[in-house]
Amino acid sequence: MAETTAASPKATSKKMRRQEAEALILSAAEKVFAEAGFGGATMQLIADVAGLPKANLHYYFPTKELLYRQVVQNIFQIWLQAADIFDQAEGPEEGIGAYIDAKMEISRRHADGSKVWASEVMHGAPVIQDYLETTLTEWTNGRIEVIERWIAEGRMAPIDPRHLLYMLWATTQHYADFGHQIDTLNGGTPLDDKQWEAAKSNIKSIILRGIGAIK
Amino acid sequence: MAETTAASPKATSKKMRRQEAEALILSAAEKVFAEAGFGGATMQLIADVAGLPKANLHYYFPTKELLYRQVVQNIFQIWLQAADIFDQAEGPEEGIGAYIDAKMEISRRHADGSKVWASEVMHGAPVIQDYLETTLTEWTNGRIEVIERWIAEGRMAPIDPRHLLYMLWATTQHYADFGHQIDTLNGGTPLDDKQWEAAKSNIKSIILRGIGAIK
DNA sequence: TCTGAATTTGACCATACGGTCAGGATGGCC
DNA sequence: GGCCATCCTGACCGTATGGTCAAATTCAGA
Incomplete structure (x- = not known):
C-alpha cells in the first residue's frame, strides 16, 4: 500500500x-x-x-488453466529448494534433520501452495505430470544415492530410502494439507510458535531415532 | 411401510x-x-x-452436496473402524503396528475414499466439521490416553502422542493421496504386493524404533 | 504536447451446470 | 387382472462460468 x-x-x-x-x-x-x-x-x-x-x-x-499451472510451478520450485539442505549435510542426523525443519517451514509459510500441490497430485497431476517424471524423479534418485551411502557407511540403519523419503514428505506436508484438522484438534486455534517447535522436535526425534541416526 | x-x-x-x-x-x-x-x-x-x-x-x-456428504461419511466410518485395533492391543508394538497395517490396507483398498476425505479436510471440512469436533476429537483423546499410559509404564519413549498420531495418519494416508506420485516414481506402475509389504514393514520399523517400542 | 503501445474494464456470449418435473414403466400384493 | 407405490427418464429451466471484445485510459519516450 x-x-x-x-x-x-x-x-x-x-x-x-x-x-x-x-x-x-x-x-x-x-x-x-x-x-x-x-x-x-x-x-x-x-x-x-x-x-x-x-x-x-x-x-x-x-485462461484459468494457465494461471493454475503457474501457481503449481511456483510451489514446486519452493518445494525443490528445500532439497539443497540435504546435499550440504555431512551425515543423516544433520541432513534429514535440517530437511524436516525446512519442509515444516514450507508447510507453515506456504500452506496454500502446499495444498494446491497436494490437490494437483491427488487428482493425477494433470498439468505437472512431466515434472514428476523428470525433475522429481531425478531429485529423488539423487537423494536415494545419498541415503544409501549413509547406510553403507554405517551411519544409519538399512531402511529403504524410498519409503523414508515418502515418510518425510507425508509427515511434513500433513501439517499444511491437514492443518484444518490439526487446528480443530488443537481446540480450534492454529499451532503457535512453541507448538510448531514441538512438532518439528517430535518428528525429528522419532524419525532420526527410527532410522538409527541418533541414540 | x-x-x-x-x-x-x-x-x-x-x-x-x-x-x-x-x-x-x-x-x-x-x-x-x-x-x-x-x-x-x-x-x-x-x-x-x-x-x-x-x-x-x-x-x-x-442434491450433489447430499451425495457428497454420504461419500465422506462412508469413508469416515471405515477410517474409524481401524481404531478398534488400537484398543485391543496390550502394548505399543502390537497396537501401533497393527494400526499401521490397518491404515495402509485402507489406503490400498479405499484409495478413492481416502482422497475424498483428504480433499474435504484440505478445503476446511465444509460438510463434516461437526465430525471433527465431536467424534474425531473424542477418538483422538481416547488414543492419547492409551499412549500416555504406555509411556507412563515405560513401554515407549516420552513423545507427544498428538504428533505421533499425526505422523501415523500422514504416513499411511500418503500412500493413497499421493499414490499417483509414488506410482510415477515407481516407474509408472502401482506398487505390487511385495512393495506394499515393504512399505508397511519400513514404516513400522522406523516408527516403532523411533518411539522406543522396539530395539 | 503528441503518439502509440500497454493496460484496464464493463458489457457481452456460448456453454455447461445443478436441479425440476410430468408422464411413463415396473412390480409386488389383493 | 387391477391397483398403487415406487422407480425411471427425456426434456426443460435459471443461473453461473470461462472467456471475448472493443472502447476507454494510462504513460514512457520523442
Whole structure:
C-alpha cells in the first residue's frame, strides 16, 4: 500500500507494474485454488480476492488453466529448494534433520501452495505430470544415492530410502494439507510458535531415532 | 411401510434394488469426487460412470452436496473402524503396528475414499466439521490416553502422542493421496504386493524404533 | 504536447451446470 | 387382472462460468 510512492523513481515502471500485478493475481489464485480446488475455484472469486476486474485477470493469464499451472510451478520450485539442505549435510542426523525443519517451514509459510500441490497430485497431476517424471524423479534418485551411502557407511540403519523419503514428505506436508484438522484438534486455534517447535522436535526425534541416526 | 417382506429371501426385492442402486451411485460418486474434487465433479459424469441417467441420481440423492456428504461419511466410518485395533492391543508394538497395517490396507483398498476425505479436510471440512469436533476429537483423546499410559509404564519413549498420531495418519494416508506420485516414481506402475509389504514393514520399523517400542 | 503501445474494464456470449418435473414403466400384493 | 407405490427418464429451466471484445485510459519516450 505505502509502496506506491516509494523513493525510487523506477518503483512503478511499466515492467514493475506488470510483475506486481502478476504477483498479486498469483497470490490470490493460490489462496482460492487452495480453498476450493481447481474445479471449485472461479476466476471471478480470484479477481475479487485480488481486487481486480475479472477481465483484467484474463489480460495477464489468458485462461484459468494457465494461471493454475503457474501457481503449481511456483510451489514446486519452493518445494525443490528445500532439497539443497540435504546435499550440504555431512551425515543423516544433520541432513534429514535440517530437511524436516525446512519442509515444516514450507508447510507453515506456504500452506496454500502446499495444498494446491497436494490437490494437483491427488487428482493425477494433470498439468505437472512431466515434472514428476523428470525433475522429481531425478531429485529423488539423487537423494536415494545419498541415503544409501549413509547406510553403507554405517551411519544409519538399512531402511529403504524410498519409503523414508515418502515418510518425510507425508509427515511434513500433513501439517499444511491437514492443518484444518490439526487446528480443530488443537481446540480450534492454529499451532503457535512453541507448538510448531514441538512438532518439528517430535518428528525429528522419532524419525532420526527410527532410522538409527541418533541414540 | 415395507416391513411385510422383512424375512423374505428374495434376491431382487424393492428394498434390495434401492440398496444396490444407492451403492452403485455411491461407488461412482466416490471415484469421480476423488478424481475431480467436489467442485470439479459433475452429476452428469457420476451418472455416466454409474451407467444411469442423471435424473435418476437426483431421485436417490436430491442434491450433489447430499451425495457428497454420504461419500465422506462412508469413508469416515471405515477410517474409524481401524481404531478398534488400537484398543485391543496390550502394548505399543502390537497396537501401533497393527494400526499401521490397518491404515495402509485402507489406503490400498479405499484409495478413492481416502482422497475424498483428504480433499474435504484440505478445503476446511465444509460438510463434516461437526465430525471433527465431536467424534474425531473424542477418538483422538481416547488414543492419547492409551499412549500416555504406555509411556507412563515405560513401554515407549516420552513423545507427544498428538504428533505421533499425526505422523501415523500422514504416513499411511500418503500412500493413497499421493499414490499417483509414488506410482510415477515407481516407474509408472502401482506398487505390487511385495512393495506394499515393504512399505508397511519400513514404516513400522522406523516408527516403532523411533518411539522406543522396539530395539 | 503528441503518439502509440500497454493496460484496464464493463458489457457481452456460448456453454455447461445443478436441479425440476410430468408422464411413463415396473412390480409386488389383493 | 387391477391397483398403487415406487422407480425411471427425456426434456426443460435459471443461473453461473470461462472467456471475448472493443472502447476507454494510462504513460514512457520523442
